[in-house]
Amino acid sequence: MKQSLLANKTLREEPRDEQSPGAILLIRAGFVEKLSAGLYNFLPLGLRVFRKIEKIVREEMEKIDGQEILMSALTPRENWQKTGRWETFDALFKLKSFDEKEYALAATHEEIIAPLAKKLILSYKDLPLYLFQIQTKFRNEKRAKSGLLRLREFSMKDLYSFHATEKDLNEYYERMIKSYFSIFERTGLREKTFLTFASGGSFSEYSHEFQTLCESGEDIIHICKKCQIAVNEEIKAKTPKCPACGENDFETKKAVETGNIFKLGDKYSAPFDLKFRDAEGQEQNVIMGCYGLGLPRLLGAVAEIWQDEKGLIWPKEIAPFQIHLLNLAKDKKQANELYEKLSNEKIEVLYDDRELSAGEKFAEADLIGIPLRLVISEKTLKEDSVELKKRNEEKTELVKISEILTVI
Amino acid sequence: MKQSLLANKTLREEPRDEQSPGAILLIRAGFVEKLSAGLYNFLPLGLRVFRKIEKIVREEMEKIDGQEILMSALTPRENWQKTGRWETFDALFKLKSFDEKEYALAATHEEIIAPLAKKLILSYKDLPLYLFQIQTKFRNEKRAKSGLLRLREFSMKDLYSFHATEKDLNEYYERMIKSYFSIFERTGLREKTFLTFASGGSFSEYSHEFQTLCESGEDIIHICKKCQIAVNEEIKAKTPKCPACGENDFETKKAVETGNIFKLGDKYSAPFDLKFRDAEGQEQNVIMGCYGLGLPRLLGAVAEIWQDEKGLIWPKEIAPFQIHLLNLAKDKKQANELYEKLSNEKIEVLYDDRELSAGEKFAEADLIGIPLRLVISEKTLKEDSVELKKRNEEKTELVKISEILTVI
Numbered sequence: 166m167k168q169s170l171l172a173n174k175t176l177r178e179e180p181r182d183e184q185s186p187g188a189i190l191l192i193r194a195g196f197v198e199k200l201s202a203g204l205y206n207f208l209p210l211g212l213r214v215f216r217k218i219e220k221i222v223r224e225e226m227e228k229i230d231g232q233e234i235l236m237s238a239l240t241p242r243e244n245w246q247k248t249g250r251w252e253t254f255d256a257l258f259k260l261k262s263f264d265e266k267e268y269a270l271a272a273t274h275e276e277i278i279a280p281l282a283k284k285l286i287l288s289y290k291d292l293p294l295y296l297f298q299i300q301t302k303f304r305n306e307k308r309a310k311s312g313l314l315r316l317r318e319f320s321m322k323d324l325y326s327f328h329a330t331e332k333d334l335n336e337y338y339e340r341m342i343k344s345y346f347s348i349f350e351r352t353g354l355r356e357k358t359f360l361t362f363a364s365g366g367s368f369s370e371y372s373h374e375f376q377t378l379c380e381s382g383e384d385i386i387h388i389c390k391k392c393q394i395a396v397n398e399e400i401k402a403k404t405p406k407c408p409a410c411g412e413n414d415f416e417t418k419k420a421v422e423t424g425n426i427f428k429l430g431d432k433y434s435a436p437f438d439l440k441f442r443d444a445e446g447q448e449q450n451v452i453m454g455c456y457g458l459g460l461p462r463l464l465g466a467v468a469e470i471w472q473d474e475k476g477l478i479w480p481k482e483i484a485p486f487q488i489h490l491l492n493l494a495k496d497k498k499q500a501n502e503l504y505e506k507l508s509n510e511k512i513e514v515l516y517d518d519r520e521l522s523a524g525e526k527f528a529e530a531d532l533i534g535i536p537l538r539l540v541i542s543e544k545t546l547k548e549d550s551v552e553l554k555k556r557n558e559e560k561t562e563l564v565k566i567s568e569i570l571t572v573i
Numbered sequence: 574m575k576q577s578l579l580a581n582k583t584l585r586e587e588p589r590d591e592q593s594p595g596a597i598l599l600i601r602a603g604f605v606e607k608l609s610a611g612l613y614n615f616l617p618l619g620l621r622v623f624r625k626i627e628k629i630v631r632e633e634m635e636k637i638d639g640q641e642i643l644m645s646a647l648t649p650r651e652n653w654q655k656t657g658r659w660e661t662f663d664a665l666f667k668l669k670s671f672d673e674k675e676y677a678l679a680a681t682h683e684e685i686i687a688p689l690a691k692k693l694i695l696s697y698k699d700l701p702l703y704l705f706q707i708q709t710k711f712r713n714e715k716r717a718k719s720g721l722l723r724l725r726e727f728s729m730k731d732l733y734s735f736h737a738t739e740k741d742l743n744e745y746y747e748r749m750i751k752s753y754f755s756i757f758e759r760t761g762l763r764e765k766t767f768l769t770f771a772s773g774g775s776f777s778e779y780s781h782e783f784q785t786l787c788e789s790g791e792d793i794i795h796i797c798k799k800c801q802i803a804v805n806e807e808i809k810a811k812t813p814k815c816p817a818c819g820e821n822d823f824e825t826k827k828a829v830e831t832g833n834i835f836k837l838g839d840k841y842s843a844p845f846d847l848k849f850r851d852a853e854g855q856e857q858n859v860i861m862g863c864y865g866l867g868l869p870r871l872l873g874a875v876a877e878i879w880q881d882e883k884g885l886i887w888p889k890e891i892a893p894f895q896i897h898l899l900n901l902a903k904d905k906k907q908a909n910e911l912y913e914k915l916s917n918e919k920i921e922v923l924y925d926d927r928e929l930s931a932g933e934k935f936a937e938a939d940l941i942g943i944p945l946r947l948v949i950s951e952k953t954l955k956e957d958s959v960e961l962k963k964r965n966e967e968k969t970e971l972v973k974i975s976e977i978l979t980v981i
Contacts, residue, residue, distance in 0.1 A: 170638075172640045172693050172704060174695075201648075204647055204648075206644045207643040208642055209641060212641055232580045234580070234616055234620055237614055238711075238726060239666075240608065259668065260666050260668040262725065263714075285580050296580060303647060318647045
């Protein structure tokens with residue numbers, strides 16, 4: 166895309182009313198715009214990153230047999246009353262329609278999917294079943310001060326699994342842990358992300374969070390130095406030993422919860438009478454698991470972690486563009502041709518074709534953080550070349566224009 | 574996809590509490606599930622259709638230079654107060670956060686995009702600008718009885734255009750009309766859809782609706798027999814003549830509004846002080862247009878129109894799958910091989926590999942309505958063939974398995 170046409174204005178000043186360094190850069194670079202505490206609008210650059218994260222998450226969920234659905238965000242009071250959460254779930258936004266019917270904006274969807282699954286699950290032959298959605302969640306958060314790390318409205322991937330046996334749930338749970346680590350790998354968060362023991366509720370001893378190390382995070386985790394699995398504050402208070410390996414030597418760090426997975430048992434199937442007929446014809450409660458992942462939070466965590474004093478540094482697979490082509494030459498002919506050539510190869514290029522100084526273009530390119538920068542100037546053209554620089558490295562190299570496709 | 578794994582149960586009986594024939598079939602065929610009046614959950618088959626419509630809409634908006642963004646659905650009261658619509662917009666759902674801050678669930682986004690655009694538009698060089706989103710809208714609808722044709726929550730494409738001059742707005746408005754007709758063409762609604770004069774508010778004499786003929790529609794339109802442009806009830810009451818050609822011979826029909834486009838002038842730029850500096854350095858109000866399209870309504874309209882007594886008949890480009898492969902032979906080997914072969918060619922196949930009677934499989938295939946049906950049975954295998962039938966035709970033909978890729 167030509168940058169002269171891109172709906173984007175970067176800011177030199179830091180926004181007021183924003184504390185986390187990632188959110189500050191996302192706003193300054195024009196990825197998002199703040200509407201109100203915990204509410205952000207995604208601008209074209211930010212939405213491109215968001216869509217790439219969404220695509221990765223969708224692909225990984227489909228790899229482990231998830232089928233995508235889309236449930237209503239506006240949900241009737243009755244569903245929440247069945248489980249008692251209408252009264253107990255603090256974060257529910259509540260509202261009324263004309264006819265005084267009461268609704269909650271779904272903060273999670275167990276109360277909707279359990280009755281939905283009743284229509285799909287009759288016998289053990291219909292199990293296991295894995296349904297997921299990527300849908301907006303609303304949460305009436307008291308704290309909404311950490312940029313994109315804690316929002317009042319955010320897109321969430323939530324997968325719900327349905328099983329005949331606890332053993333089957335346990336097996337799928339392990340597949341999901343691997344799947345989450347694939348997502349963290351592809352989004353650039355793997356090295357900083359730790360599987361973390363958390364409270365399990367009544368059905369299982371533990372649930373698990375995925376915690377990503379981050380100075381702006383609101384959580385504290387304790388990483389076992391031996392097995393590199395972590396425990397959260399609640400678990401640490403209960404037990405001095407690592408539940409995974411039994412050692413008790415921990416390193417304490419700030420982190421943000423970037424995912425959580427939970428064995429639900431029949432907590433939600435029982436109140437909705439979600440049963441299946443087993444091979445002997447007996448009715449049994451379906452066993453459930455749930456697996457959440459907040460998409461803007463992933464994006465926000467990447468921005469917190471992958472940055473330097475000049476700006477953002479996007480991991481390749483979620484970068485808004487793969488190449489930032491800067492033209493500094495008076496005659497745009499060569500840059501235009503290179504832009505066409507790269508675009509024809511389906512390479513995503515942001516082409517800075519504007520009439521700005523080299524300094525302004527360089528500063529903005531660093532702020533936006535596209536992985537590979539190509540510069541065409543009078544100097545490089547004398548050698549029929551472009552200057553190539555990776556955002557996360559200092560060194561530059563000259564590459565012949567004719568060889569550029571091979572090099573990148 | 575193997576049908577034995579698809580999260581889908583078709584229903585023999587008609588759902589209670591549903592009046593429109595399209596919605597009845599969508600529920601019976603397992604495309605959607607009704608949660609409450611005006612609220613539906615999309616199941617895997619329905620979501621596949623929805624995503625295809627979304628893709629078409631996105632492609633067409635990008636063809637006319639739209640840049641995609643994503644604005645918050647939860648929106649602060651202050652924005653709506655600036656235009657007075659906090660009080661006057663009946664359909665706004667309103668709610669409060671912990672700290673007693675008031676919000677509306679956006680029923681449309683003029684009040685959000687106008688202040689957003691202030692950050693992107695400084696001078697005439699930043700114009701024109703075209704921003705769109707595909708985002709959930711919420712409307713506190715009094716009537717929510719027409720299946721997917723009138724929802725309390727629905728995904729909408731809304732594009733907002735920003736111009737320096739009225740002339741520029743008018744030119745883009747004409748491009749948008751063509752773009753909408755491309756969308757209707759690709760979704761199978763073109764022949765039944767009429768550009769319809771509607772009330773224009775204060776800035777322009779008319780706005781335009783796109784009305785699709787449909788017995789379940791809540792609107793009445795009057796189609797000019799000469800020029801095939803329509804007027805809605807409000808315009809017909811004001812003027813006896815066709816505003817397009819001046820004739821007065823109309824045909825009256827029931828229809829559903831499947832899109833609407835509107836010249837806003839400075840109605841929303843003025844209250845938000847959205848100005849640009851012209852070539853002479855003078856500040857002027859930005860001129861705006863807005864262009865809406867409800868995605869589930871398109872899906873619902875297709876279901877109303879493209880059906881027969883046996884079920885749905887999906888237009889090719891938005892069908893959940895392109896081919897429905899039914900195996901009736903005892904040995905699944907041939908069908909499995911054909912399924913693999915078609916899948917390897919990236920053809921979307923729903924493969925009915927289940928142990929059901931031929932009658933049940935045929936009935937369900939007709940109900941679901943995939944464009945092309947392939948049947949493998951003992952009989953066809955004797956001739957190394959499959960039986961091919963289009964959903965919208967009666968005739969069947971035998972095609973050699975070895976030639977199937979060429980034929981389809």
